Amino acid sequence: VPVACNDSCNNSGHTDLSPSTSWPSPCPASTLCVPFNLPASVYIVCVTIRVLLAAIMKGTVLICCFLSLLLLRATAEEEVDVTSVLRDRSHIDETLRLATEEKAGDYAAALERLRKIYHTSIKPMEQAYKYNELRQHEISGITEASAASALCPDVWVFLFGNLTPSLLTLLHLLFPSLLCTPPSPVLPHLHPLRSPHLTAYPGRTLGDSATDGEITSKPMVLFLGPWSVGKSSMINYLLGMHDSPYQLYTGAEPTTSEFTVIMHGEKIRSVEGIVMAADSSRSFSPLEKFGQNFLEKLIGIEMPHKLLERVTFVDTPGIIENRKQQERGYPFNDVCQWFIDRADLIFVVFDPTKLDVGLELEMLFRQLKGRESQIRIILNKADNLVTQDLMRVYGALFWSLAPLINVTEPPRVYVSSFWPYDYAPDTSRDLFKREEISLLEDLNQVIENRMENKIAFIRQHGIRVRIHGLLVDRYVQTFKEKMSFFSDPELVFKEIVDDPDKFYIFKSILAKTNVSKFDLPNRDAYRDFFGINPVTNFKPLSAQCSYMGGCLLDKIEKAITHELPALLSSINSGKQPGLSSCEATGCGEKPKNRYRKN
Numbered sequence: 001v002p003v004a005c006n007d008s009c010n011n012s013g014h015t016d017l018s019p020s021t022s023w024p025s026p027c028p029a030s031t032l033c034v035p036f037n038l039p040a041s042v043y044i045v046c047v048t049i050r051v052l053l054a055a056i057m058k059g060t061v062l063i064c065c066f067l068s069l070l071l072l073r074a075t076a077e078e079e080v081d082v083t084s085v086l087r088d089r090s091h092i093d094e095t096l097r098l099a100t101e102e103k104a105g106d107y108a109a110a111l112e113r114l115r116k117i118y119h120t121s122i123k124p125m126e127q128a129y130k131y132n133e134l135r136q137h138e139i140s141g142i143t144e145a146s147a148a149s150a151l152c153p154d155v156w157v158f159l160f161g162n163l164t165p166s167l168l169t170l171l172h173l174l175f176p177s178l179l180c181t182p183p184s185p186v187l188p189h190l191h192p193l194r195s196p197h198l199t200a201y202p203g204r205t206l207g208d209s210a211t212d213g214e215i216t217s218k219p220m221v222l223f224l225g226p227w228s229v230g231k232s233s234m235i236n237y238l239l240g241m242h243d244s245p246y247q248l249y250t251g252a253e254p255t256t257s258e259f260t261v262i263m264h265g266e267k268i269r270s271v272e273g274i275v276m277a278a279d280s281s282r283s284f285s286p287l288e289k290f291g292q293n294f295l296e297k298l299i300g301i302e303m304p305h306k307l308l309e310r311v312t313f314v315d316t317p318g319i320i321e322n323r324k325q326q327e328r329g330y331p332f333n334d335v336c337q338w339f340i341d342r343a344d345l346i347f348v349v350f351d352p353t354k355l356d357v358g359l360e361l362e363m364l365f366r367q368l369k370g371r372e373s374q375i376r377i378i379l380n381k382a383d384n385l386v387t388q389d390l391m392r393v394y395g396a397l398f399w400s401l402a403p404l405i406n407v408t409e410p411p412r413v414y415v416s417s418f419w420p421y422d423y424a425p426d427t428s429r430d431l432f433k434r435e436e437i438s439l440l441e442d443l444n445q446v447i448e449n450r451m452e453n454k455i456a457f458i459r460q461h462g463i464r465v466r467i468h469g470l471l472v473d474r475y476v477q478t479f480k481e482k483m484s485f486f487s488d489p490e491l492v493f494k495e496i497v498d499d500p501d502k503f504y505i506f507k508s509i510l511a512k513t514n515v516s517k518f519d520l521p522n523r524d525a526y527r528d529f530f531g532i533n534p535v536t537n538f539k540p541l542s543a544q545c546s547y548m549g550g551c552l553l554d555k556i557e558k559a560i561t562h563e564l565p566a567l568l569s570s571i572n573s574g575k576q577p578g579l580s581s582c583e584a585t586g587c588g589e590k591p592k593n594r595y596r597k598n
Contacts, residue, residue: 085421085422086242086420086421086422087420087421087422087423089237089240089420091433091436091437091440092238092440095437095440095441095444096307096440096443096444096447097444098306098307099306102309102310107451110451110455110567110570110571111215111216111451111454113567114215114454114455114458114564114567115212115215115216117458117559117563117564117567118215118458118462120555121462121555121556121558121559121563122458122461122462122465122556122559124549124552124555125465125466125469125544125552125553125555125556126465128469128538128539128544128552129465129468129469129472129538130533131464131465131468131469133529133532133533134468134521134525134526134529212281213279213280213281213282213283213284213285214283214286214342215454215458217282217283217312218263218264218309218310218311218312218450219310219311219312219344219345219446219447219450219453220311220312220314220339220342220343220344220345221311221312221313221314221343221344221345221346221347221443221446222314222316222339222340222343222345222346222347223235223313223314223315223316223347223349224316224319224336224346224347224348224349224364225318225319225347225348225349225350225378226318226319226321226349226350226351226354226361227317227318227319227320227354228318228351228354229318229349229350229351229354229380229381230250230349230351230380230381230418230419231315231316231318231347231349232248232249232250232260232315233248233250233418233419233420234347234349234378234380234418234419235248235262235313235315236248236250236419236420237418237419237420238307238313238418239262239303239305239307239308239313240305240420241303242420245268246268246270246301246303248260248262248315257297257317258297258298258299258317259273259297259298259299259314259315259316259317259335259339260299260300260301260314260315261276261284261298261299261300261301261312261313261314262300262301262303262308262312262313262314262315263300263301263302263308263312263313264302264303264304264305264308264309264312265302265303265304266302266304267302267303267304268301268302268303268304269301269302270299270300270301270302271299271300271301271302272295272298272299272300273287273294273295273296273297273298273299273300274292274295274296275300276298276300277295277298283342284298284300286338287335287338290330290331290334290335290338291330293329293330294329294330294331294335297317297328297329297330310447310450311443311446311447311450314339314343316336316339317332319358319360319361319364320360321356321358321359321360321361333363333364333367336364336367337367340367340368340371343371343374344374344446344450344453345374345376345442345443345446346368346371346374346375346376347376347378348368348375348376348377348378349378349380350377350378350379350380350397351379351380351381352379352381352382352384352385352389352390352393355393355396355397355400356400357400357401357404362404365401365404365405366404369406372405372407372411375405375411376412376414376439376442377397377401377411377412377413377414378413378414378416378418378439379393379394379397379413379414379415379416380416380417380418381417382415382416382417382427382432383417383423383424383427383429383432384417384424385427386426386427387427387428390415390428394413394415397413398410398413414435414436414438414439415431415432415435416432416433416435416436416439417432418436451571452568452571452572455564455567455568455571456568458564459559459560459564459565462556462559462560462564463519463560464519464521465556466553466556466557466560467509467515467519467520467521468521469541469552469553469556470509470515470541470553471505471506471509471521471526472538473538473540473541474505474508474509475496475497475500475505475526475530475535475538476535476538476539476540477540478496478503478505479492479493479496479535482495482496482503489536493530493535497526497527497530498527500523500526505523506520506523541553
């Protein structure tokens with residue numbers, strides 16, 4: 001039965017159809033008031049319609065909310081799928097030919113033959129004339145930074161502090177009396193610009209005491225660059241270590257603080273740096289000279305992988321452009337130089353957000369001088385940019401690197417995104433994949449030619465050892481010729497070392513075969529070399545002969561001119577590198593002249 005509304009409603013002659021019996025206040029907006037004289041059936045129909053309308057409205061709201069949630073969830077899943085879809089890696093196996101089985105027997109035989117040539121023909125002269133001490137010699141000449149830091153009084157810093165280092169060097173040469181050498185640099189911001197130490201023979205060399213592990217080591221691929229540009233992610237991608245327990249840790253912050261060596265092993269395990277340096281069968285034993293603090297920052301990872309059977313990867317800490325770079329606790333630049341000298345391929349990685357070249361990166365490129373053929377510059381994370389922005393970033397990278405790479409041909413820059421996930425949508429996917437395949441082909445070229453490159457490197461090392469032996473022999477002979485009964489040995493030899501051109505030390509070597517003037521070492525290196533090793537400790541080459549072993553000079557010349565080229569030709573022709581042609585026919589015998597009468 002309908003219940004009448006309160007007075008405010010009754011005045012209008014309507015009845016409340018709500019279930020409440022009375023209202024303490026005027027009828028609310030939701031209360032349905034109808035004329036009191038209508039039949040009860042009409043009231044019931046009206047109530048039913050009202051309930052149905054309310055249910056429909058609530059249902060519509062719920063359906064809309066449900067559809068909205070479904071739409072948001074689908075959008076989120078689509079966004080997640082973009083970054084969770086793994087990229088196809090089949091082109092890596094195809095380009096690097098990982099499914100192809102190698103002729104392990106031929107390769108091992110060639111390495112054994114190469115090791116024998118080195119130990120019997122090259123190493124004896126290397127030890128007799130202490131070639132490694134010459135190689136380690138460092139010349140700290142006057143550089144722009146040292147000349148600039150020689151300004152001692154504060155007044156000179158105030159007057160000439162804004163001049164360029166070249167003008168400061170000129171000022172140092174013109175007014176040396178006005179300058180002095182303070183105990184610490186006055187211009188500390190120029191300190192990282194000091195030139196790297198010049199060596200007698202810059203470039204790749206054998207270790208201080210070359211071991212069999214250094215000769216038989218696999219090709220090394222070195223990753224350098226600023227922090228968080230994708231060096232570790234690139235190694236994870238090439239080796240397929242994504243989501244594995246031994247994947248290299250990656251992140252947006254500087255994550256890699258150690259030198260990580262990824263090499264082949266029978267099982268997955270990590271090797272401490274102290275163990276790697278103590279194992280003479282490896283090629284990392286010379287790293288012990290950098291101290292125990294560095295060995296704590298060196299770690300190795302062994303894992304069974306087809307690619308690691310042919311190459312070794314080295315991940316380095318990112319370059320940090322501030323003074324923390326000098327507070328690592330070990331000589332970071334010297335360690336980098338050690339790896340640079342032994343790397344067969346060097347990947348210098350950048351990303352679109354880190355294109356500026358600071359002092360530490362400039363120092364690194366100075367250390368790379370002379371190794372331009374091994375350098376590959378990579379612009380990583382390229383799929384984060386649209387095409388127009390990518391072109392601008394590409395030009396900015398060239399602009400930053402132009403003053404640091406002094407070569408006639410511009411370096412090749414590979415533009416792609418090296419990580420396991422798929423490329424971002426609406427980017428140049430085909431271009432990035434072609435660039436990636438081109439880089440993999442360069443890596444495969446190093447792997448395919450690793451035996452030829454190793455033989456050529458040992459031959460280059462033998463040529464340098466031979467030149468060093470000839471120079472020491474010439475110094476010894478000149479010293480004996482200039483000495484008399486009343487001469488002071490120190491004064492005589494000081495005159496020879498200070499002005500070797502006066503005594504034709506280096507020019508006489510050029511008359512020898514297989515010696516180029518471009519292969520002669522830095523002559524200033526021998527001043528300190530003989531300061532540590534007295535000339536009287538060395539014998540002339542004519543005295544370095546024995547009845548059973550022969551002469552040192554003859555053996556090393558035989559290895560350079562006959563044995564190593566024969567081994568290289570046997571590798572190229574696919575023959576079994578057993579005995580060389582020299583051992584079979586005798587390279588020391590002179591060929592007969594058939595046009596000469598007997």
